Amino acid sequence: MTRIALLLFPEITQLDLTGPYEVFCRMPDVKVDLVWKDRGPVRTEHGLHLQASQRFDEVSTVDVLCVPGGFGVNALLTDPETLSFVRRVAASARYVTSVCSGALILGAAGLLKGKRATTHWAATQYLADFGAIETKGRLVRDGTLITGGGVTAGIDLALQVAAELHGQDCAEAIQLMIEYNPAPPFDAGHPERARPELVNQIRSNLAEAQKRRQQQIKAALAATN
Numbered sequence: 001m002t003r004i005a006l007l008l009f010p011e012i013t014q015l016d017l018t019g020p021y022e023v024f025c026r027m028p029d030v031k032v033d034l035v036w037k038d039r040g041p042v043r044t045e046h047g048l049h050l051q052a053s054q055r056f057d058e059v060s061t062v063d064v065l066c067v068p069g070g071f072g073v074n075a076l077l078t079d080p081e082t083l084s085f086v087r088r089v090a091a092s093a094r095y096v097t098s099v100c101s102g103a104l105i106l107g108a109a110g111l112l113k114g115k116r117a118t119t120h121w122a123a124t125q126y127l128a129d130f131g132a133i134e135t136k137g138r139l140v141r142d143g144t145l146i147t148g149g150g151v152t153a154g155i156d157l158a159l160q161v162a163a164e165l166h167g168q169d170c171a172e173a174i175q176l177m178i179e180y181n182p183a184p185p186f187d188a189g190h191p192e193r194a195r196p197e198l199v200n201q202i203r204s205n206l207a208e209a210q211k212r213r214q215q216q217i218k219a220a221l222a223a224t225n
Helices: 014-024 080-090 102-108 124-130 153-166 168-177 196-205 207-224
Strands: 002-007 030-036 041-043 049-051 064-067 095-098 139-142 145-148
Touching (some): 002 014, 014 064, 014 153, 064 153, 080 102, 095 102, 196 207
Parallel strands (some): 002 064, 095 145
Antiparallel strands (some): 139 145
């Protein structure tokens, strides 16, 4: 049986988790758990509540660790309990993966040093702080480490993992079943393609949140020195 653990935490971006979850759960002979410090309901960034199925101390080993993102990541960058869990499980996992800014948690856990990695376009500048090699790509692989870009890239990542574990036919069958056939009405999904004025507006909207994240990253780095 393939065992997969997705980290759940307050203020998570739910699609970072539920996108990969939908793919993982359709793999054969698999057990997928949402893991947090306790089994109580966890509020996502927009108010949806998700329920953890396992506590940190109930998980020993997994085949795949998947760390989603969202602004809830910030508080975890200096959270010893979460970082300890991530390090412990990652040490024996076949694949260590992240979606969006979940890569920053891997970085704070010391798992990105010298590794090629990506994350959400608004967070790529922080990768070097954790010793990672920022690499362009919706998915970036470095050995058994696979990092994904923002939010929707989690579906791509999970399909890649499905292909690694069960072959391309399995991954394609899952893609077909969930009709993952993107045809967005606008070509604005990345700063390289979106209108410059829109990119500038979004960067401006994120400015205060980025300052808070940078402060948390400085605290995380200070804690490891």
